[in-house]
Structures are given as C-alpha cells and as structure tokens.
Amino acid sequence: MKSRSLSAYAFAYLAFLYVPVLVLPVFSFNDSQFIAFPLSGFTTRWYAGLAADTAMLHALGNSLKVGLITSLLSTLLGLTAAKAVTHYRLRGTGPALAFISLPLFIPDIVLGISLLLLLGAVGLPLSLAAVVMGHLLVCVPFALTVLIARFEGFDKNLEEASADLGENGWMTFWRVTFPLMLPGITASLLLTFITSFDEFLVAYFLSGTEATLPIYIWGQLRFPERLPMVLALGAIILTVSVALVVLAEYVRNLGVKKPMVGA
Amino acid sequence: MSYLAITNVRKSFGGTLAVDNVSLQVPRGEFFALLGPSGCGKTTLLRMIAGFETPDSGTIAIDGEVMNAVPPHLRPTNMVFQSYAIFPHLNVFDNIAYGLRKLKLPKDALRAKVEAMLATVRLEGLGGRAADQLSGGQRQRVALARALVREPKILLLDEPLGALDKRLREAMQLELRAIQRKVGITFMLVTHDQEEALSLSDRVAVMEGGRILQVASPRTLYERPESRAVADFIGEINFFHATVKSMAGETATVNAGVLGIITLPFANLAPGIKPDDHILLAIRPEHVRFSSQGVAGEIVTSTFLGERSHFHIRIPGRGETVAVSGAAPPTGALHLVFPPENLFALPVT
Numbered sequence: 001m002k003s004r005s006l007s008a009y010a011f012a013y014l015a016f017l018y019v020p021v022l023v024l025p026v027f028s029f030n031d032s033q034f035i036a037f038p039l040s041g042f043t044t045r046w047y048a049g050l051a052a053d054t055a056m057l058h059a060l061g062n063s064l065k066v067g068l069i070t071s072l073l074s075t076l077l078g079l080t081a082a083k084a085v086t087h088y089r090l091r092g093t094g095p096a097l098a099f100i101s102l103p104l105f106i107p108d109i110v111l112g113i114s115l116l117l118l119l120g121a122v123g124l125p126l127s128l129a130a131v132v133m134g135h136l137l138v139c140v141p142f143a144l145t146v147l148i149a150r151f152e153g154f155d156k157n158l159e160e161a162s163a164d165l166g167e168n169g170w171m172t173f174w175r176v177t178f179p180l181m182l183p184g185i186t187a188s189l190l191l192t193f194i195t196s197f198d199e200f201l202v203a204y205f206l207s208g209t210e211a212t213l214p215i216y217i218w219g220q221l222r223f224p225e226r227l228p229m230v231l232a233l234g235a236i237i238l239t240v241s242v243a244l245v246v247l248a249e250y251v252r253n254l255g256v257k258k259p260m261v262g263a
Numbered sequence: 264m265s266y267l268a269i270t271n272v273r274k275s276f277g278g279t280l281a282v283d284n285v286s287l288q289v290p291r292g293e294f295f296a297l298l299g300p301s302g303c304g305k306t307t308l309l310r311m312i313a314g315f316e317t318p319d320s321g322t323i324a325i326d327g328e329v330m331n332a333v334p335p336h337l338r339p340t341n342m343v344f345q346s347y348a349i350f351p352h353l354n355v356f357d358n359i360a361y362g363l364r365k366l367k368l369p370k371d372a373l374r375a376k377v378e379a380m381l382a383t384v385r386l387e388g389l390g391g392r393a394a395d396q397l398s399g400g401q402r403q404r405v406a407l408a409r410a411l412v413r414e415p416k417i418l419l420l421d422e423p424l425g426a427l428d429k430r431l432r433e434a435m436q437l438e439l440r441a442i443q444r445k446v447g448i449t450f451m452l453v454t455h456d457q458e459e460a461l462s463l464s465d466r467v468a469v470m471e472g473g474r475i476l477q478v479a480s481p482r483t484l485y486e487r488p489e490s491r492a493v494a495d496f497i498g499e500i501n502f503f504h505a506t507v508k509s510m511a512g513e514t515a516t517v518n519a520g521v522l523g524i525i526t527l528p529f530a531n532l533a534p535g536i537k538p539d540d541h542i543l544l545a546i547r548p549e550h551v552r553f554s555s556q557g558v559a560g561e562i563v564t565s566t567f568l569g570e571r572s573h574f575h576i577r578i579p580g581r582g583e584t585v586a587v588s589g590a591a592p593p594t595g596a597l598h599l600v601f602p603p604e605n606l607f608a609l610p611v612t
Contacts, residue, residue, distance in 0.1 A: 164340075166362050
C-alpha cells in the first residue's frame with residue numbers, strides 16, 4: 001500500500017519535472033505555427049529554417065566562443081587553485097575558498113548589474129570579452145569543486161615518487177599529475193562550458209550588441225511566427241546539454257579508484 | 264671514507280625538533296636500518312637523504328658529494344615508499360621503466376633491463392598487469408624494482424613491509440636481504456619493527472626523540488645495549504637497581520640489593536660508569552636460570568610457547584616480577600640464578 005503511493009508520488013514528481021521539457025521536442029516537429037494540441041502533422045521545416053538563419057548562427061558562434069574560452073580559463077584557474085588548496089597547508093585557505101564560491105550564491109541578476117556598473121565606471125565597453133569575465137565568476141566555483149574532489153583522492157606520494165625517479169616538476173606534471181587528473185579536467189571543461197553556454201542574465205547585461213544564443217532566443221520570443229523555430233533550437237540545445245552533462249559525469253567517475261595504499 | 268655521511272643534521276617543523284644533531288656514517292654496500300618508535304625522526308631523516316626535506320643545518324653527503332642543495336630528481340638515491348606509490352595509470356612494465364626515460368635506451372635494451380629487474384623481484388611475466396590488479400606483496404615488489412632498476416647509490420626503504428600481513432612480511436624479509444646481497448646496493452631501511460631491523464640489517468641505529476641513541480650490529484644492540492632506552496626498545500629485559508662498590512683489575516663489584524653482591528667483568532659495563540655510581544643491572548629473560556638454589560621466587564604467570572615457556576616470577580623485596588624465558592622449572596622450591604657474565608650495567612638515565 002505504502003510503497004504503491006510512494007511510487008505514484010515519485011512518478012508524478014518525475015512527470016512534473018520532465019513533461020514540460022518534453023513539450024519542446026514534441027512541438028518542434030509539429031506542422032503548425034500554434035503551440036496547441038491536437039498536433040497537426042510531422043515536419044522538419046523548423047529545423048531546416050534554423051540552418052538558414054544567419055543571425056541565429058552568428059549568436060551560436062558567439063556562444064561557442066564565449067563557452068570555449070570560459071571553460072578553458074575557468075578550468076585552468078580551478079586546476080591551479082585546487083592543487084594549491086589540496087597540496088599545501090596554506091593560511092587563509094578556508095576564507096579564500098568561501099570567497100571563490102560566493103558568486104554561486106549571489107543572484108545572477110545582481111552579479112550582472114554590478115558588473116555592468118563596474119564596466120561603466122572603469123570605461124570598458126560591453127563586449128563578449130566582458131561576458132567571458134562575468135562567466136568566469138560563475139564557472140570557476142564549479143571547476144574548483146569538481147577538481148578539488150578529484151585532487152583529494154590523489155596520493156601526494158605519487159608526485160614524490162616521480163621526482164625520486166628523476167623527473168623534474170614539469171615532467172612530473174605531464175607524466176603523473178595530468179594523466180591522473182584528466183577525468184576531472186574533462187568533467188570541469190564540460191560543466192563550465194554548459195554553464196556558460198546556457199547562461200542568460202549576466203550575458204544579457206554585458207554582451208552589448210553581440211548576442212549570445214540565449215539572448216537571441218529571448219529576442220525571438222517577440223515574434224509568434226518564429227516560436228516553433230525557437231522550440232526546435234531549444235530541443236537541440238537540450239539534447240546536446242544533456243549529452244554533455246552525462247558525458248561529464250561518466251568521465252568524472254572514470255578511473256576513480258580506491259587510493260593506492262598498502263595491501 | 265664513508266659512502267653516506269650525515270653530519271650534525273638538524274631539522275625542525277614549526278618549532279618541533281624532528282631530527283636533533285644527528286651524525287651517521289654508512290659504508291658502501293651495507294644494509295643499514297633506522298629503528299625507532301613513530302615520531303622519532305627516522306622518516307624525516309630518510310626524506311632528507313632523498314631530498315624531500317632540507318636540513319636546517321648540517322650536511323648530507325653521498326659518495327663524497329654534499330647533497331644539501333641537490334633536488335630529489337637529481338640525487339643518486341631511490342626510495343620505496345611506505346604506500347608504494349605505484350603509478351595507478353601505468354602497468355607494471357611502465358612503472359618500472361618510469362625512471363629510465365632519461366637513459367634514452369633503445370626499445371630492446373629497455374625491455375631487457377626491465378625484464379631482468381622483473382626476474383630479480385620474481386615478477387616474471389607480470390609486466391602487462393595493471394597497477395590495480397596487484398596484490399600487496401606484488402605492489403611491494405614493483406616499488407622495489409622501480410627503484411632498483413635505476414641502480415641508485417643508496418636505496419631508501421620507508422617501512423617497506425609495514426602494509427603486508429605477518430607471513431608475507433617474513434617471506435619478504437628473507438627476499439629483501441637476498442636481493443640486497445645480489446645487487447650489492449647500499450640499503451637504508453626505516454622501520455619501527457625491531458625484529459625486522461635486527462633480522463635484515465648489518466647495522467642498526469636506534470632513534471628516539473630525534474636523536475640516535477646507539478649505532479651497532481643487531482647482536483651488539485641486543486647483548487650490549489648502552490642505555491636503558493635501547494635495552495628496553497630491543498626485546499624484553501629485566502632491570503635491577505644497583506650501586507658500584509669498587510672497580511679493580513678486569514672486574515667491578517656491585518651491590519645489587521635483592522641479588523646480593525655481584526662481580527662483573529669490565530666488558531659488561533656501559534662506558535662511563537664509575538665507582539659509587541647508581542646503575543641498572545640488566546639481564547635478558549632467556550639468561551635467567553632456574554636452579555635449586557639462588558634467589559627464591561614463585562611463579563605468577565606461565566605461558567607455554569612451544570619450544571620454550573615464558574614466566575613472570577615474583578621475588579621477595581622487589582615490586583616488579585622477573586621475566587624468565589626457557590624450559591619449565593623443576594617442581595618444588597623455585598630459585599633463580601642471574602649469571603654475572605649475562606648481567607650488564609647501564610647508567611640509570
């Protein structure tokens with residue numbers, strides 16, 4: 001009795017979570033401008049229309065650029081910070097970590113407005129570079145969390161063993177640290193890329209005339225006849241995002257082994 | 264000249280002195296052990312030889328070259344880590360070949376060298392095995408092979424057998440000794456296990472509180488410890504308070520309270536003992552004998568251990584019991600004899 005009501009609850013909850021999301025792909029294949037049941041037939045013309053939309057492609061290009069640069073930079077910053085935090089006992093580690101993670105808890109709209117004001121105050125133009133800076137604030141905490149977790153399972157003796165066997169710091173990094181950190185690094189790259197790619201508020205404030213994809217989509221919502229195309233775009237982003245997150249999780253768990261201690 | 268020369272080395276961590284003015288000479292080809300309880304500074308000393316820690320003062324020289332400023336990757340030492348530190352992303356072959364990259368050997372020569380080392384540590388045919396598919400004993404062998412293949416001037420072993428179970432540990436002790444004889448490399452072993460240190464090494468340094476208490480062969484350490492701490496740390500021992508009455512010729516006469524007046528050969532006195540000194544007389548349990556006369560006593564506990572038994576005997580006028588090891592005593596009144604040739608005198612502190 002109890003377990004049946006419990007599974008009903010779980011089912012309802014999952015439906016609540018995912019039915020709205022599934023509406024996107026369903027209507028993106030529907031042969032009608034209006035988002036309403038009953039469905040009126042199967043079509044791929046919305047997808048075909050997307051491919052010909054140069055403004056959309058330009059925004060997509062911007063988003064890819066911003067996402068790529070953000071993910072590389074935030075992973076690099078996260079990697080060095082994570083190594084410092086986990087390898088050395090440094091004074092002020094706790095507060096430093098707290099401050100780095102703080103942007104996670106500041107509403108993006110507040111972050112966006114403050115950055116906008118700051119850029120204006122120092123006279124920097126709104127641009128994709130500004131968006132990258134804003135996204136770094138949001139992405140570094142993610143990178144740091146993923147990478148610290150990975151470093152914590154890392155036997156410091158391995159780096160000493162490498163030095164003992166004749167390799168300097170640089171070669172030790174390439175032969176030991178990097179290969180062992182690779183799953184963490186890949187996961188961090190994917191997560192930060194997705195975070196940046198999907199981010200709207202900060203980008204909206206800072207991008208100026210160069211729209212990123214979310215901003216472009218937001219703009220399209222004013223034109224009802226373009227809505228199915230937006231749905232098609234949304235369906236694609238959804239699919240790719242889910243695929244990347246699943247990939248990131250898979251890679252992150254790849255090769256996570258028990259620490260190599262004794263017998 | 265000694266091969267490894269440690270001179271007045273000091274090292275402290277945040278105000279705590281870990282190694283306190285240690286000097287040590289180790290000749291080439293010796294199997295040397297640093298023995299002491301955890302926290303005695305033995306691992307710090309080992310890590311300074313490897314270059315992972317820098318001495319605050321003093322010098323460490325290997326084969327005549329001062330090493331203080333040489334980073335670990337350029338030192339002629341290799342280490343077997345306590346955790347073994349096998350690279351988890353490499354297989355056995357690549358782990359062993361790791362330190363040979365700079366030799367730039369042709370592929371065949373590299374293979375031959377690694378295979379030969381695999382044979383030395385008896386891991387033939389396991390080169391392709393992944394690191395996480397090795398047993399504890401196999402990991403230990405890989406760590407040993409990886410270090411030995413570089414033909415270091417000194418091989419450093421940090422509690423190498425600590426992670427193994429008792430039977431495997433005993434087997435590996437024999438093998439370690441055999442490998443050392445075969446390769447002829449100077450071994451420096453750190454251990455808290457006195458049995459391991461005594462059975463493996465040519466010489467042992469007993470450490471406590473960052474200092475070296477005594478450096479000697481295992482036999483000398485056991486039979487002629489120079490201090491109470493060393494005597495206590497190595498094996499079981501009985502102490503009796505005594506006073507030196509006189510020293511003449513080749514002997515010393517001491518008043519040993521419950522044991523009476525005893526005359527000892529000079530060789531049984533630790534250096535520096537003078538007449539009228541308050542001393543400790545020490546004797547190992549296996550040297551105390553049961554007899555029909557001597558010091559009267561009664562058995563408090565008796566433990567059967569196979570070829571011998573272990574007893575705690577209470578004697579009048581002494582709070583602690585006397586530990587005795589040997590064959591079961593004859594029935595009837597029990598007396599203990601403390602042969603003077605097996606009694607040795609130590610300073611009280």
